[in-house]
Amino acid sequence: MAGGLVLVLAFPGYDLVGLAVLGPAALALAVHGQRLRSGLWLGLAFGLAFFVPLLSWTGIYVGSFPWLALAGWEAVHLALLGGATALTSRLRLWPVWTAALWVADEALRGRFVLDGFPWGRLGFSQTEGPLLALAAYGGVPLVTFAVALVGALLAAAVLALLRARREAGTTALQVPAASLRAVGGSVVLLLAVPLVGMLAWLPLPGSSLTAGGPASTVAVIQGDVPRAGLDFNAQRRAVLDNHVQRTLELAEAVAAGKEPQPDVVVWPENSSDIDPYTNADAARQIDRAASAVSAPILVGAVVEGPGENLSNTAIVWDPEEGPGDTYVKRHPVPLAEYVPARDFFRFFSDKVDLVRRDFIAGDEVGVLDIGGTRLGDLICFEVVYDGLVHDVVDDGAGMIVVQTNNATFGYTDESAQQLAMSRLRAVEFGRTVVVAATSGISAIVAPDGSITESSQLFTPDVFVEDIAQRSSATVAQRIGAAPEWALTAVGAGALVVALGLRRRAAR
Numbered sequence: 001m002a003g004g005l006v007l008v009l010a011f012p013g014y015d016l017v018g019l020a021v022l023g024p025a026a027l028a029l030a031v032h033g034q035r036l037r038s039g040l041w042l043g044l045a046f047g048l049a050f051f052v053p054l055l056s057w058t059g060i061y062v063g064s065f066p067w068l069a070l071a072g073w074e075a076v077h078l079a080l081l082g083g084a085t086a087l088t089s090r091l092r093l094w095p096v097w098t099a100a101l102w103v104a105d106e107a108l109r110g111r112f113v114l115d116g117f118p119w120g121r122l123g124f125s126q127t128e129g130p131l132l133a134l135a136a137y138g139g140v141p142l143v144t145f146a147v148a149l150v151g152a153l154l155a156a157a158v159l160a161l162l163r164a165r166r167e168a169g170t171t172a173l174q175v176p177a178a179s180l181r182a183v184g185g186s187v188v189l190l191l192a193v194p195l196v197g198m199l200a201w202l203p204l205p206g207s208s209l210t211a212g213g214p215a216s217t218v219a220v221i222q223g224d225v226p227r228a229g230l231d232f233n234a235q236r237r238a239v240l241d242n243h244v245q246r247t248l249e250l251a252e253a254v255a256a257g258k259e260p261q262p263d264v265v266v267w268p269e270n271s272s273d274i275d276p277y278t279n280a281d282a283a284r285q286i287d288r289a290a291s292a293v294s295a296p297i298l299v300g301a302v303v304e305g306p307g308e309n310l311s312n313t314a315i316v317w318d319p320e321e322g323p324g325d326t327y328v329k330r331h332p333v334p335l336a337e338y339v340p341a342r343d344f345f346r347f348f349s350d351k352v353d354l355v356r357r358d359f360i361a362g363d364e365v366g367v368l369d370i371g372g373t374r375l376g377d378l379i380c381f382e383v384v385y386d387g388l389v390h391d392v393v394d395d396g397a398g399m400i401v402v403q404t405n406n407a408t409f410g411y412t413d414e415s416a417q418q419l420a421m422s423r424l425r426a427v428e429f430g431r432t433v434v435v436a437a438t439s440g441i442s443a444i445v446a447p448d449g450s451i452t453e454s455s456q457l458f459t460p461d462v463f464v465e466d467i468a469q470r471s472s473a474t475v476a477q478r479i480g481a482a483p484e485w486a487l488t489a490v491g492a493g494a495l496v497v498a499l500g501l502r503r504r505a506a507r
Helices: 002-008 017-031 037-055 064-088 092-111 130-169 177-200 235-256 280-293 342-346 350-354 380-384 386-392 414-429 475-481 482-506
Strands: 215-222 265-268 297-304 310-318 322-328 369-372 374-381 397-405 435-437 442-444 451-454 461-468
Touching: 002 017, 002 092, 002 265, 017 064, 017 092, 017 130, 017 350, 037 064, 064 092, 064 177, 064 482, 092 130, 130 177, 130 310, 130 380, 130 386, 130 414, 130 475, 130 482, 215 235, 235 322, 235 342, 235 461, 265 280, 265 482, 280 297, 280 310, 280 322, 297 397, 310 369, 310 374, 342 350, 350 451, 350 475, 374 380, 380 386, 380 397, 380 414, 380 435, 386 397, 386 475, 397 414, 414 435, 414 442, 414 451, 475 482
Parallel strands: 215 265, 265 297, 374 397, 397 435
Antiparallel strands: 215 461, 297 310, 310 322, 369 374, 435 442, 442 451
């Protein structure tokens, strides 16, 4: 449980990135040499200690039951990890198998049951430091593997040291040479991993936003909302007006020469919860803003249809031609944007009825041409899913945009945790990532994962930057999910071997 709590400290809100390795180390020490059943229970204790505080933002306005249920379900996956790690801990080279099992566990957690929920992956804790560079070579799974490997090697060094002391009795000078070699070998290997990460930075893009391709001037608008909470959009017109007003102020600054003329303006998700296709007044206000700033606006809107459903839609709004190309969110959030098996989930919480109409998923990749800028659009939690981000870059996006609305999570660490994912994606694909949030945190993230601009929570803000449209491809982009599948296969193979040896011993 201490290991789970320490791992929380590595994530945004605390930002003690270096502590991340202590989580896998603690779990490896706890389950080493244990039976399967003990490994399962120890993994569950670790998982609860980690996910309950990490996901506390999920219950800020809906009560403790949904929060604890989600944390408990996520912890079940770490229970499986604990059991698998216990079984493979008797094999040679067990730190490698332990790290591979972490990747396999995250792959499982991010895909199955309502399309998974891969929040809190080890890799997402590394917003700085040498291990972050590995994202450019194998994505988040490779970063997770590196963190878990360093932790497992640290555990191996501790176990080797304890074994050496036992063999030596009470006189340290009698420690056998083999035991000293085991300790030294583990220490050397765990130091080698971050060294590899440091060398991996050398060929990667730096913090420049304009290097690597032709630049476009991008403006980000954070209009803010009347109030935080589930009813943030109770005054839907006020939210739209806030974003219009900030854009009009930007237009005045451009006219006065205080800001450069933008090529594209990015509004966040839910910046217009009034459907501008059916509401002429909302359309006029967006037209007014686009005409004033003389640039197309990427508007985050809630659109009626198809049928009785809704669509979470990004609309390219041209100052002369009005609404044009669109992107519909491909991964609506279960129990937040749609409710499967409503009667079943209502048995646990009537909060599911706050979702009165289901959002439907789009089926096209979110690459949009706006004012000569080819950007890859992701809406809110889509940034956490590897495949969705890979799709937009593979389809030719020169930069990545994340439109999000975090007003429903109040003054919690959710926004910072989500921003950390954008920082990993920037390094993974060598692209600048623009985050536009209704209430914060909006940011511009350079290709090396550093933040060049950011806003505060529930504070209106505007920033304008020249951003290169990059076309280069990282190793991670070229090989896609191959590292995740390969490392998952390694972990699964080690588990099969361990189960075979266990069965033979039982016979």
